[in-house]
Amino acid sequence: MDDTRGAARLSTLVAEAFAPAPLxxxxxxxxxxxxxxxxGALWGLGTALVVASLPMLVLRVLARRGLVDGHFVRTRAQRLPVYAATGALTALVGGAQVALGAPPVVPLTTAFVLGGILVLLVVTLRWKVSAHVAMAACWAVAIGVLVVPWAAAPATAVPLAVAVSRVRTxxxxxxxxxxGALIGLLIGLGYAAAADRVL
Incomplete structure (x- = not known):
């Protein structure tokens, strides 16, 4: 019984630590x-606070008030307005970045985040898919471009751990x-190709 509880706690911890927002x-x-x-890092941080941290904060408040079933929004129907609102916010931020002269790789990254949200939105119309795993897979591929190429290989441990955790919970x-892994991989490969030209 203790082993089962320990595994459940670990799975929850992995899901929180490697959720889409921190990634x-x-x-x-x-x-x-x-x-x-x-x-550029400050541009990225400011963007992330608006398009990732702010929506997660709002979801936590909504979850506490019982308006959604949790801050990760487990019910497929409840995810649709979340994706739509987050996508609209991300698009506005991306437009502001371009207008204000952000380093090109930042609006490019924001555009791919938006692309991922839109793909998940379309898929979610018919089927629930793991946004956690999609973001983790995209992140793992991107690390090879943004850090060093060999970093992508060890980074694959993250989407694998996230996938196991989401199934176990x-x-x-x-x-x-x-x-989710396939969606994230495809978006990540597209991002890697585009970012490599900009950097």
Whole structure:
């Protein structure tokens, strides 16, 4: 029984530590740093606070008030307005970045985050897929461009751990985790190709 509880706690910890919001934050900061040093990192941090941390804070408040079933929004129907609102906010921020002269890699990264949200929105119209695993897979691929190429290999441990955790907590089926990984991999490869030209 204790082993089962320990595994459940570990799975929950992995899901929290490697949730989309902190991964988006680290991705945007690394992208900004890679493109323009400290000023770029600050652009990335500011962007992440608006497009990742703010929506997660709102979801936590909504969950406490019982308006959604948890800050990770487990019910498929409840995810649709979350994706739509987050996507609209991300698009506005991306437009502001371009208008204000952000380092090119930052709006590029924001655009790919938006692309991921839109893909998940479309898929969620018919089927629940793991946004956790999708973001983790995209992040792992991007690390190879933003840090060093060999870093992508050890970074693959993150989406694998996240996929196992999401299945073990009962939030997703293995098929939903695999689908999330494939979505994230494809978006990550597109991002890597585009970012490599900008950096």
């Amino acid at each position: 988006v934050l680290s991705l945007l900061v690394l992208a900004g740093w890679s493109g323009a040093g400290w000023p 009962g939030d997703h089926t293995p098929a939903q985790a695999v689908a």
